[in-house]
């Protein structure tokens with residue numbers, strides 16, 4: 001939750017925008033933080049530094065305060081970075097804290113509902129189908145993971161795509177992965193992203209890949225290669 005709070009307040013972005021380490025006093029002046037909360041901001045920064053999201057040093061301007069700079073862990077939380085995981089953190093932390101409170105009761109209950117179902121009354125993907133805001137936030141969280149992961153896959157796993165003539169990305173979300181594959185490996189003549197109807201409805205039209213709606217437990221569009229990521 002400290003991490004979610006840091007992203008909501010834009011702490012990594014504020015440090016990045018100044019291009020130098022910032023003290024808590026300086027940070028508070030750049031952030032939408034009430035003056036009465038500056039002591040709490042100090043605690044938040046200490047906690048996040050302890051967790052490796054910021055590094056601490058002497059204030060280069062010579063004050064008695066510590067100054068905080070970005071680490072590799074917080075550089076991937078910058079909102080405008082092409083490889084940001086900010087949406088992943090915000091998306092994951094929107095719907096999971098409540099189910100996590102129910103792990104004890106889940107172990108005690110003699111029934112099959114997951115903690116998510118016990119908490120929200122329905123399975124995750126049904127909730128995404130019923131709640132457009134949740135659908136958007138879940139899909140964007142997955143897409144942010146795909147942007148980062150596919151950069152590495154495309155750069156370092158080229159051999160895995162040799163000889164592939166057609167590919168279906170099953171449970172492929174909003175098509176971020178399918179687009180990356182189609183762009184990096186144009187020898188693949190047909191790339192399909194396949195997902196539930198409420199997800200496929202959000203996929204931007206592209207000449208590079210097809211988007212097909214359906215239920216993978218009933219049917220999978222035929223292709224030479226079936227691709228699964230985080231399924």
Ligand SMILES: C[S@@+](CC[C@H](N)C(=O)[O-])C[C@H]1O[C@@H](n2cnc3c(N)ncnc32)[C@H](O)[C@@H]1O
Nearest residue numbers: 125142146171172173195196214215216229230
């Ligand atoms: C954890 S996400 C992974 C998304 C994507 N593969 C990625 O790595 O970014 C799981 C995906 O599977 C889809 N999914 C869940 N049940 C499905 C089903 N029965 N048929 C097709 N897709 C399904 C969800 O809508 C969601 O997009």
